[in-house]
Amino acid sequence: MSECLNCACVMRSMNRLNNCQVEQLEKNHAVVKFKKGASIIRQGMFSTNVVFLRNGLAKMHLNGPYHEQIVRVIKAPTYLGLPTTFGDKINQYSITAVIDSEVCFIDMNVFSMVLRENSDFSTHIIQELSKSELETYRRCANRTQKQVRGNLADVLLDFADNIFGSDEYTLPLSQSEIGNWVDASRESINRLLSEFVSDKIIDMKGKRIHILNKASLQLISQYG
Numbered sequence: 001m002s003e004c005l006n007c008a009c010v011m012r013s014m015n016r017l018n019n020c021q022v023e024q025l026e027k028n029h030a031v032v033k034f035k036k037g038a039s040i041i042r043q044g045m046f047s048t049n050v051v052f053l054r055n056g057l058a059k060m061h062l063n064g065p066y067h068e069q070i071v072r073v074i075k076a077p078t079y080l081g082l083p084t085t086f087g088d089k090i091n092q093y094s095i096t097a098v099i100d101s102e103v104c105f106i107d108m109n110v111f112s113m114v115l116r117e118n119s120d121f122s123t124h125i126i127q128e129l130s131k132s133e134l135e136t137y138r139r140c141a142n143r144t145q146k147q148v149r150g151n152l153a154d155v156l157l158d159f160a161d162n163i164f165g166s167d168e169y170t171l172p173l174s175q176s177e178i179g180n181w182v183d184a185s186r187e188s189i190n191r192l193l194s195e196f197v198s199d200k201i202i203d204m205k206g207k208r209i210h211i212l213n214k215a216s217l218q219l220i221s222q223y224g
Contacts, residue, residue: 018118021114021117021118021121024113024114025111028110029104029107031054031103031105033102035097036097036099036100039094039096040058040096041080042091043093043094044090045091046090046091047081047089047108048108049105049108050082050108050111051079051085051104052103052105052106053074053076053102055102056098056100056101056102057075057098057099057101057163057172058097059095059098059173060094061094062094070181073173075162076101076102078128079125081093082128085108098172142224143182145224148183148189149192150221152178152184155181156211157211157221159172167214170207170209171207175189176189196217201213201216202217
């Protein structure tokens with residue numbers, strides 16, 4: 001069976017693509033493995049391919065007026081950088097592998113052809129972009145209106161519920177990166193994690209997190 005037929009990208013869209021379109025994707029893509037910390041997309045560089053995160057985890061970050069800002073943590077499988085790819089062609093942000101990841105680079109012209117030929121597939125892509133945009137708006141509102149304690153609770157719950165699917169996991173980001181994500185200092189993140197441990201809300205050994213009292217963490221998230 002072809003590589004594309006086994007790919008989560010195509011599997012989610014199988015009923016939208018015909019055999020010819022799958023074959024075109026098969027012939028015009030390349031799969032690249034990235035080690036943790038490797039750059040997948042660089043801000044300011046020319047965008048020449050549609051990028052799909054097949055496996056792994058990545059962070060989206062961009063250069064601001066004073067420092068680099070983490071915007072999102074992205075879990076596979078999902079597209080990366082589509083607004084840039086079909087916008088002004090210049091990457092408006094960077095994406096870096098948070099853990100070892102596998103990325104599929106698809107020829108932009110072939111992908112565009114499939115979009116033009118297949119309205120169901122185009123609708124699927126629009127829906128994916130819309131979900132991503134709405135989620136970004138929600139996170140922005142939370143980050144600016146909640147205190148650091150509530151934002152940190154959001155991060156821990158997001159990793160548990162949406163990234164790892166378990167209340168026990170290894171933090172994929174450093175405390176400095178988490179602080180950057182929620183607009184707080186590393187010292188504030190360290191202090192709050194220690195408080196969560198003291199209050200028996202979480203157990204923490206190194207970067208290994210075990211959520212002990214999820215209800216309390218959800219209350220902290222809710223009331224920020």
